[in-house]
Amino acid sequence: MSTNLHPSGLEGQIPVDMQKKYATFLTDDFILDDYFVQWVNTPDLHSNLFWKDFLERYPEQQDNVLQARTIVQNLAVASKNGVPSQDKTEIWEGIVSQLTPAPRRIRHNAWFRLAAAASIVLISALVYQVFMSPHTLPDSSEIQKTSATNLTFETLANYDNTPKEYQLPDLSKVILQPGGIIRFVRNFDGPVRELTLSGEAFFDVTKNPEKPFIVKANQLVTKVLGTSFSVKAREESLNITVEVKTGKVTVFTANKDNAQDPETKGMILRPNQKVEYIKSEEKMTRSLVRDPEPQIIPETLEVFEFHEAPVPTILEAMKKIYQIEILYDKEVLAGCLLNTSLTNETLFQKLDVICEAINATYKVVDGEIIINGKKCS
């Protein structure tokens, strides 16, 4: 789709003439300008540099540019209309039913019809590979290289309206939410894999015990060996959240002045736990994620359907599935018998059901679940 809208001679040079043209633009002029809209919709290294430099030169245009950018972004979203979801499949079925295959493929006729019908299901996976692959490797256009000391940094920034997935040099994956920016030493040179994050991101980290993976977000540091977790650290929000999906991480505040290892004052987070760091109070609170995910598939347990089973047996199975600590008095609950299956429903739904049945209550304390109940008669 790229027509020759890029100003020429961009290898490090900013076309000053072109910037002059924009110096007198009003908001609407920007909204109607091809090069501007292209930058807002599909920013790349060139246009980012161009507009950053432009605003440095003409700071009085900041309001117009930001306003125009927001309007273009809003228009992009608002001009999209709803589409009946079944159209996509119905049209494809219509196409396939009328297809005349290539003459030399006539003998595959029936096979192709079948395959075409089946492909609807398979396609999404394929499409992902073929079309998304440019994104999994950081698009060169989105990588900004800046030299500081003798290390080269790379920056990944998501200016789109949708989350984007990138692959990091160590093959770890990161899904960057809109507005998210991460920065790291090129190729992760050095003893640790360290990156700084602004915004929200999910990480799926490859195992490498020799080279810990460290995410710094404002004052908060998250250190992992191999795991998946997400960090929400928007500049403007008052707290930072780290949520662990699998594996284990330690979270601690960045060292300020004392020489002591800051990690020793941190917190260990297990799967399905999260920590919230309130910036103003410099305080960390551990709890559970909103909807804990099973760490193992219930069906792989010896028993996952329970008939007249003691509640402690059920709770032990749940502990295994979610890898969450559940504290309760075994002797008290041993006499409570229940029928249940662990395959459906979320963790909290199950807890609600169990607690209601045995007239108990539960609460989440410091990332663990405590159940208070009485003896069943």
Next chain:
Amino acid sequence: MQTTDSQLWESFKKGDQTAFSLIYEHYIDELLTYGYRITNNRQLIKDSIQDLFLHLWNSRERLSETDSIRFYLFRSLRNRILRNIENHKETHLPDITLYPGLAELSFEDSLIATEQESATTASLKKAIDKLSRRQQEVIQLRYHHNFNNEQIAEMMHISNQSVRNLLSRSLHQLREYLELAGWLLFCAITCYW
């Protein structure tokens, strides 16, 4: 994307059915979105898209090299829909509002969509719906589908200047509608994130 695009096109022209289904899968959402901007007639949109892809497959060997399947598909879909609307007029097909089922369906769909949007987007959406069909179309092509003025001009068979004028007038009108609705500025709330 550029290389993927042309490689895919090459394979497709050689009769590769996977490439064909990939092309369909990759562009169908955008094409449907665009189709429903041009007309509300669901059957007409579905027929037009189906014809477009059947035509694409049946004439694949005669199709030229193209550096943008996307542009080609959008332009062809537009021509097809407009042609079909003309034909439908002659045969006096009932208007879409006579199909209550569809009206409900689209409405539900847009309701779900609106819930996830900010208040700004929602009111902007309402304002866009008040524009003429052509204005709605040009706004979507420019800002949602990200075609540049020149491409839109070619698609809509008008001059570059007309595209610009159409866009400019739409912006003015949107501002007016939003001011009427109590939104002082276009982006009163989210202007500064």
